[in-house]
Amino acid sequence: MKSFLTVALxxxxxxxIGFLFLLPLWWALASSLRPLNDIFKYTSPFSWRALxxxxxxxxxxxNIFFEKGFGSAIxxxxxxxIATVLVGLAVNSLAGFAFAILRFPxxxxxxxxxxxxxxxxxxxxxxxxxTVVRSLGWLDTYLALxxxxxxxxxxxxxxxxxxxxxxxxLVDAAKIDGASWLTIFLRIYLPLSKPVIVSAAxxxxxxxxxxxxxxxxxxxxEGLRVIQVALAGFEQRYxxxxxxxxxxxxxxxxxPLLILLPLQRFYVQGVTAGGFK
Amino acid sequence: xxxxxxxxxxxxxxxxxxxxxxxxxxxxxxxTCWGSLCTESFVHAxxxxxxxxxxxxxxxxxxxxxxxxxxxxxxxxxxxxxQVCLALLLAxxxxxxFRGIGFYRLLFFVPIGVSLPIACIVWRIMLDPNNGLIDxxxxxxxxxxxxxxxxxxxxxxxxxxxxxxxGASFWMIFLWAGLQDVxxxVQEAAKIDGATQIQRFLRITLxxxxxxxxxxxxxxxxxxxxxxxxxxxxxxxxxAYSTNVLMYEAYKSGFTYGEMxxxxxxxxxxxxxxxxxxxxxxxxxxxEKS
Numbered sequence: 176m177k178s179f180l181t182v183a184l185x186x187x188x189x190x191x192i193g194f195l196f197l198l199p200l201w202w203a204l205a206s207s208l209r210p211l212n213d214i215f216k217y218t219s220p221f222s223w224r225a226l227x228x229x230x231x232x233x234x235x236x237x238n239i240f241f242e243k244g245f246g247s248a249i250x251x252x253x254x255x256x257i258a259t260v261l262v263g264l265a266v267n268s269l270a271g272f273a274f275a276i277l278r279f280p281x282x283x284x285x286x287x288x289x290x291x292x293x294x295x296x297x298x299x300x301x302x303x304x305x306t307v308v309r310s311l312g313w314l315d316t317y318l319a320l321x322x323x324x325x326x327x328x329x330x331x332x333x334x335x336x337x338x339x340x341x342x343x344x345l346v347d348a349a350k351i352d353g354a355s356w357l358t359i360f361l362r363i364y365l366p367l368s369k370p371v372i373v374s375a376a377x378x379x380x381x382x383x384x385x386x387x388x389x390x391x392x393x394x395x396x397e398g399l400r401v402i403q404v405a406l407a408g409f410e411q412r413y414x415x416x417x418x419x420x421x422x423x424x425x426x427x428x429x430x431p432l433l434i435l436l437p438l439q440r441f442y443v444q445g446v447t448a449g450g451f452k
Numbered sequence: 453x454x455x456x457x458x459x460x461x462x463x464x465x466x467x468x469x470x471x472x473x474x475x476x477x478x479x480x481x482x483x484t485c486w487g488s489l490c491t492e493s494f495v496h497a498x499x500x501x502x503x504x505x506x507x508x509x510x511x512x513x514x515x516x517x518x519x520x521x522x523x524x525x526x527x528x529x530x531x532x533x534x535q536v537c538l539a540l541l542l543a544x545x546x547x548x549x550f551r552g553i554g555f556y557r558l559l560f561f562v563p564i565g566v567s568l569p570i571a572c573i574v575w576r577i578m579l580d581p582n583n584g585l586i587d588x589x590x591x592x593x594x595x596x597x598x599x600x601x602x603x604x605x606x607x608x609x610x611x612x613x614x615x616x617x618x619g620a621s622f623w624m625i626f627l628w629a630g631l632q633d634v635x636x637x638v639q640e641a642a643k644i645d646g647a648t649q650i651q652r653f654l655r656i657t658l659x660x661x662x663x664x665x666x667x668x669x670x671x672x673x674x675x676x677x678x679x680x681x682x683x684x685x686x687x688x689x690x691x692a693y694s695t696n697v698l699m700y701e702a703y704k705s706g707f708t709y710g711e712m713x714x715x716x717x718x719x720x721x722x723x724x725x726x727x728x729x730x731x732x733x734x735x736x737x738x739x740e741k742s
Contacts, residue, residue, distance in 0.1 A: 186552070189545065193559030196621065199574040200566055202585060215583040225585065270469035279459035285470065292477045294670065294730065298678040298699055299723060302706050302715050303483035304476060326472035329671075356461045385567035387681050392707060403569040407685055410573050417577065424570045432565030439561055443629050 200428055201226060207235050207422035214417045235422035243413075245423055247398065248405035249430070255317065255401060256383040259324045263379045264372060266325055271334025272360045276346065286335070293328035301389045308393060319393040320401065324383050330375045337371045338364055373441040377434070384431050402427045484723070487716035507717040517718070519693050520701045523608065524677065524722075527697060528729070531612050531619075532673050538620035539668065543627035544653070563621035572685045575614045576601065601686055604694035611682040611695060619676075623668045630664030631657065666737050670730050677726045698722050 202225070206214050209228045216224075239245040273279075274286050304323060305314075313319040341364060349359050365372075387403040394400070400408070406423055413419065435442070488507055490500040511517050546557050563571070578585040579600040587597040601607050634657055642652045658665075680699045683689055689696035689704070698718050706715030 182550075185550070189556045192542070192545070193556055196559050196562045196617070199571065199578060199617075200562055202578065203574045225588075266468045266472065269465045273462040273465040277458055277462035277465070279462040282462075285466065288478070289470070289473060292473050294674050294726070295477065295481065295723065296675050296678045298680050299719055299726075300477060300480035300484070302702065302712070302719060303480035303487060306483060306487075306712075307475065307480055322472070323476040326469045326476065328473065328477075331469060356458070356465075360465075381564070381567075385569070387567075387569050388684075388703070403567055406573065407569055410685070420573065420577075424574055427570050428566040431567075432562065435565050436558060436561060439557065443625055443632070 200425070203421045203428070204425045207418055207425045208232065209418060210234070211416065211418045214421075235418040236426075238416075239419050239423050239426075243409065243419065243423075244397075245405065245409075245426075248400050248402045249426065251320075251399060252384055252402040252427075253430075255320045255324075256380045258317075258321050259383045260376045260379045262321070263325045263327060263330065264376060267327055267330040267375065268334045268365065268368070268372070269360070270326075270331045272338055272364055274331065274335040275338035276359075276364075277356065289328050289331050291328070293332070297323075297386070298388055301392060304389070305392050315394050315396055315399060317399070320383075320390055320399070323389070324379070324386070327379060327382070330378060333371055333375055333378075334368070337368055341367060370441050373438055374443075377438065377442050380434065381431060481723070484716045484719050487712060488720045491713040492710075503713070507713045511714065511717050511721070516693065516696070517701070520696050520698045520718075521721075521725075523693070523695065524697045524699075524725070527608060527612065527679070528673065528676055530609075531615060531676050531679075532669065534612070535616050535619045535623060535672055535676075536665070536669050538616060539623035540627050540665070542620055542624040543631055546624065546628050547631045560621060560624065563618045564625070566618065568615070568618055568681045569685060571614055571618050572682050575610075575617075576686055579610060602691060604691045607687050607691060607695050611679075611686065614682055614686075615676070615679060619672065623672055626664050626668050627661065630661035634660045662737065666733070669733055673729050673733065674726050677722060677729070698725075 205226055205228050208231050210230055210232050213228070213230060270289070274282065274289075308314055308319045308323070311318075313322070345363050346359055349363060354362070385403060386401070387407070390399075390401045390404050391407075394404075406420075406427060409423060410420060487500070489502060489504060491503045491507065492500065542560055546553075546560055566574075579587075581587065581597060581599050581602065584600075586600075590596075590598065599606060600610050638656055638660075639652060642656055647655070678699045679697060680703065683695050683697055683700040684703070687695040689700050699722060702715045702718035702722070705711045705718065
């Protein structure tokens with residue numbers, strides 16, 4: 176029905192936007208695979224060779240792992256993010272279930288406060304949070320990085336909206352069979368909520384993987400450096416080791432992307448199921 | 453009896469989440485309020501002395517603070533509508549169905565995986581005035597090299613561009629999810645009635661995704677008022693304070709100069725600004741409904 180020209184124009188538009196999104200990561204990845212001297216060889220004047228390396232080397236990756244200790248930063252970030260996801264899923268889904276299904280005094284007020292907390296971004300409270308965590312004696316520990324990220328208003332909200340849509344008859348039937356609320360939650364509600372679990376897990380994972388200001392002020396020692404802080408420190412210290420900088424940046428971007436992209440469909444489904452209607 | 457046990461179960465289930473939110477979100481806000489009324493004692497390190505509104509009065513007399521307020525407001529007036537409009541455009545584009553759309557959707561998702569610190573570092577090298585990629589691409593179109601981040605008229609807008617590169621893609625997800633809930637039948641019916649594509653979008657789709665739209669606008673605004681990473685990594689608030697937003701000024705006060713009272717006072721001002729913006733957005737959406 177549509178003319179060939181319209182279709183071509185549509186693809187051109189999508190390609191242009193896609194190119195803009197891909198360009199920085201592509202360039203970083205291509206540059207990380209070149210010898211250091213080649214990085215700016217094709218940029219001025221610009222040639223397509225700038226985007227496709229002609230001489231491949233993995234030196235940059237070898238150096239960041241074996242000389243610059245980037246492995247431990249990646250481990251720290253993965254450990255912190257995964258721990259937060261696991262604990263966070265348990266804590267937030269339980270709260271979402273209580274808000275959606277159970278009746279108790281103060282429900283609306285407490286839910287309102289919970290929702291309001293995600294209007295206060297982490298950056299705003301990271302300065303006072305420093306004093307709170309200091310008085311708990313957690314500064315410069317994994318606890319300081321993990322625990323404040325566990326409870327998350329937006330994730331509780333997602334779970335609540337999803338659980339509220341599940342037909343109530345399921346609960347009534349289980350109640351007649353004498354099931355406890357915890358059993359109903361674990362056996363009926365949780366297995367139904369796969370898309371929400373995926374999107375909640377990704378939200379928490381990305382939140383931790385990307386956090387920068389909080390780890391910057393909450394930890395001092397090298398051993399606890401997370402990837403974003405390590406990357407920023409690396410940039411300031413070895414400004415001209417472009418290929419290693421690009422290698423580190425590429426890794427830090429590819430790890431979440433490799434997790435995110437295969438789950439892309441579930442991610443969007445989960446947000447829909449969470450009921451932003 | 454039965455409902456009492458139900459309430460008890462509910463409180464147990466909520467306890468971990470509410471306790472954590474209380475300690476790590478709500479209590480720090482209280483600390484901010486209190487801390488903005490105090491100053492740290494010179495004699496006893498770490499001891500707080502109540503000084504009333506002195507921090508606020510000092511702050512309001514400081515021209516650097518007012519400059520920061522203006523930069524923060526200027527940034528937000530541009531970045532929030534920009535990000536939400538682009539996110540909506542992307543969501544509409546991602547929601548189309550044609551051969552090859554799956555591939556484009558993957559590309560649209562790329563910036564979500566690239567964290568803001570990484571985006572900043574890579575974009576900084578691309579925007580380098582000496583041999584950066586962007587200047588050499590501009591040279592193809594005979595456009596002279598631009599100073600970008602080291603120029604006080606361009607730095608803030610470069611930061612807007614970098615943050616939008618990342619933000620538009622992230623917020624797209626929520627709007628796309630909203631679009632998927634718009635029933636196709638309604639669209640088809642309007643099409644048969646002869647409504648144009650733009651009419652259908654404005655009259656049918658837009659009202660139906662009002663809730664995700666408001667959610668994205670409000671959350672994005674809260675995030676952008678506290679934007680910190682690009683200023684920290686790219687400009688250090690410069691050149692000539694042109695990117696010295698309130699959050700960066702607060703960070704400097706607290707962690708570079710050790711003036712916690714001043715830092716917390718600035719955060720209070722910021723939270724007040726966010727509240728004003730959010731209330732304005734809510735009332736704007738409410739009015740449109742009636």
